[in-house]
Amino acid sequence: MRWIDLRSDTVTRPTEAMRRAMAEAVVGDDVYEEDPTVRELEERMADILGKEGGLFVASGTMGNLTALLTHAGRGDELIVGHLGHTFLYEVGGSAGLGGIHAAVLENAPDGTMPLSAIADAVRNPLDIHAPRTRVICLENTHNRCGGIVLDPTYVEDVARLAREKGAVVHLDGARLFNASRALGVAPTRWSAAADSVMVCLSKGLGAPVGSVLCGTRDFVRSARRIRKMLGGGMRQVGILAAAGLYALDHHVERLDEDHTNARRLAAGIAATPGLSSLQAEPTPTAWTNLVYFEIDAAAIRSGAPDAALLARRLRERGVLASPIGKTGRELRMVTHLDVTAKDIEEALLALRSAMKGT
Numbered sequence: 464m465r466w467i468d469l470r471s472d473t474v475t476r477p478t479e480a481m482r483r484a485m486a487e488a489v490v491g492d493d494v495y496e497e498d499p500t501v502r503e504l505e506e507r508m509a510d511i512l513g514k515e516g517g518l519f520v521a522s523g524t525m526g527n528l529t530a531l532l533t534h535a536g537r538g539d540e541l542i543v544g545h546l547g548h549t550f551l552y553e554v555g556g557s558a559g560l561g562g563i564h565a566a567v568l569e570n571a572p573d574g575t576m577p578l579s580a581i582a583d584a585v586r587n588p589l590d591i592h593a594p595r596t597r598v599i600c601l602e603n604t605h606n607r608c609g610g611i612v613l614d615p616t617y618v619e620d621v622a623r624l625a626r627e628k629g630a631v632v633h634l635d636g637a638r639l640f641n642a643s644r645a646l647g648v649a650p651t652r653w654s655a656a657a658d659s660v661m662v663c664l665s666k667g668l669g670a671p672v673g674s675v676l677c678g679t680r681d682f683v684r685s686a687r688r689i690r691k692m693l694g695g696g697m698r699q700v701g702i703l704a705a706a707g708l709y710a711l712d713h714h715v716e717r718l719d720e721d722h723t724n725a726r727r728l729a730a731g732i733a734a735t736p737g738l739s740s741l742q743a744e745p746t747p748t749a750w751t752n753l754v755y756f757e758i759d760a761a762a763i764r765s766g767a768p769d770a771a772l773l774a775r776r777l778r779e780r781g782v783l784a785s786p787i788g789k790t791g792r793e794l795r796m797v798t799h800l801d802v803t804a805k806d807i808e809e810a811l812l813a814l815r816s817a818m819k820g821t
């Protein structure tokens with residue numbers, strides 16, 4: 464049975480052409496910095512992001528953690544949004560492994576934390592009672608805020624504030640290319656202002672593994688040691704980097720297709736009785752490939768399934784979706800390389816029938 468798997472854009476499998484590129488990759492020992500394919504990928508991503516260097520890491524989580532451990536030490540403070548991936552879904556790694564204290568600010572629906580709240584949260588460096596504010600973490604696109612594109616001028620404003628206060632900005636750009644395609648501007652529009660940027664190859668870009676962490680040459684040198692400490696010094700890893708290079712050549716422009724499919728999906732969801740989706744609403748900034756939706760409380764009271772039951776019924780109909788959050792009413796569907804426009808039509812039919820239980 465072929466699933467229509469909308470749980471995440473992490474579920475894609477490498478295409479035949481990508482697998483060929485991987486099989487043919489020229490490799491070396493990357494801990495000796497002798498893997499030419501890894502070096503090519505790191506340089507290429509650094510160029511795209513306008514940074515001096517890049518570091519290939521195993522995952523987005525490892526990239527964010529490596530960045531935070533490079534920027535901050537034990538007892539230092541990190542400013543992060545309450546809906547940030549780094550705060551919600553990275554196992555508390557910066558605290559668990561780095562002793563980094565988190566100041567958690569409320570995210571606005573557009574993925575930002577108000578500048579005034581950040582300014583208030585920054586500690587007085589002369590106060591011996593306070594941790595030192597070292598790093599502010601932003602996310603683009605913002606996953607839990609619905610895959611919304613962060614306003615590029617906001618990143619510049621935060622970076623200016625950070626500089627004034629002696630802190631740095633780390634950008635979790637897991638889906639930065641989605642943001643770039645959605646707004647029709649280069650990734651540098653966001654990355655230029657940030658001190659470090661992590662971009663995932665294994666989400667919309669369709670590579671099986673890997674992320675690249677970029678920043679200054681000095682930052683990358685320090686980050687390389689931290690990556691080694693985390694057990695992320697990999698060896699003939701050009702096999703994986705080749706998939707990333709292939710993705711940069713072939714899978715960036717096509718993200719537009721995922722965004723179109725996501726708009727169609729969100730519109731179909733919003734047109735289904737008992738369901739609503741914020742991503743069906745036009746916004747000043749763009750939505751991308753994530754579609755969060757909610758089962759109306761009133762519909763559940765009149766017999767509609769809750770999120771867990773709806774996901775089970777969808778699965779029986781060959782469609783995979785993720786129940787999300789604590790309300791029991793929210794789900795997420797994500798469009799990606801392995802989902803066609805026809806799959807979206809089928810998923811919507813399945814959704815309507817699963818809502819009715821017919």
Ligand code: TLP
Pocket residue numbers: 470471472473521522523524525548549552602604605606635637638663665674
């Ligand atoms: N996100 C995954 C899950 O962990 C929730 C998903 O399915 O969306 N930053 C952002 C913004 C992310 O969305 C993710 C993955 C990561 C970092 C971590 O990347 P990986 O999974 O490679 O560690």
